[in-house]
Amino acid sequence: MTHVYRTTAASAALLVAVFGVTACGSDSPGTSPSTSAAAAFNDADATFASQMIPHHQQAVEMADLALRKATTAEVKNLATAIKAAQDPEIKQLSGWLAAWGRPVPTPGEHSGHSMAGMMGADELAELSKASGSRFDRMWMQKMIEHHQGAVAMAKTEQTTGKDPAAIALAKKIDTAQTSEITTMRRLLGS
Incomplete structure (x- = not known):
């Protein structure tokens, strides 16, 4: 009090x-x-936040799918970590947009837009239908592409953004997702 x-x-x-x-x-x-x-803040900060929200929402959707369908503990652990990191970041990004007087994207709002790493509806459907080790491999391949898109957006924010908190989050996303990409590539190689 x-x-x-x-x-x-x-x-x-x-x-x-x-x-x-x-x-x-x-x-x-x-x-x-x-x-x-x-x-x-500047327009680059607002663009970063408004694009990263639907990007993260799709990653959480993919993580939920893996938690239901993955056959290996490694994939389930990755899915758990991705969801644990990105759910709070969605809330943080949404809060910034609201504070900046910018619209907050609703789930599925950017589904028709082509953002780096985003899966189309047909790709999501194909992933949903996969099972067993095929699902695990496909999920990691798609998540690597998805993460690469997020890393690219985070790097852009680090060079063009103005808001210190948004730039710090971009650095965190860059580091965490680059590490997860390395882990998934190692798992795919084994």
Whole structure:
């Protein structure tokens, strides 16, 4: 409760200071609270978030499929790790878009768009029909392609983004998914 009070009090003091300075200062552009809040991110950050959400949603869908159908512990473990990482990231990305005043994609909204690594409906159907070791191999092959698309988007965000938290998440996605790609390639080779 003390933390909430301190946070609320600090926020109120900040607002008083901002509006007090704005009211007493000049009418020059760039001094309003909305302008300074908007300066914390750029279009690359918004594009990264709005594209990574449906990309992650499809990875979670693929992970759920593997948790039901995979025959090896390695694939089930990968699926568990992917779902555990990407579900919270979807929420984080959605929160940023909402805070930035940008639309949050709904599940399936980008299904008609071609984003790097995204599977089409026919590919998902084919994967769903596979079974046994064929499913495991196909799932890893498709997930490698999917991860490569996410890594490419994360690298773009790291070079063109502005929001420090979005860039940090992009680095985390790049590192984690590159590691998972290495693991899946090793499993496919054995």
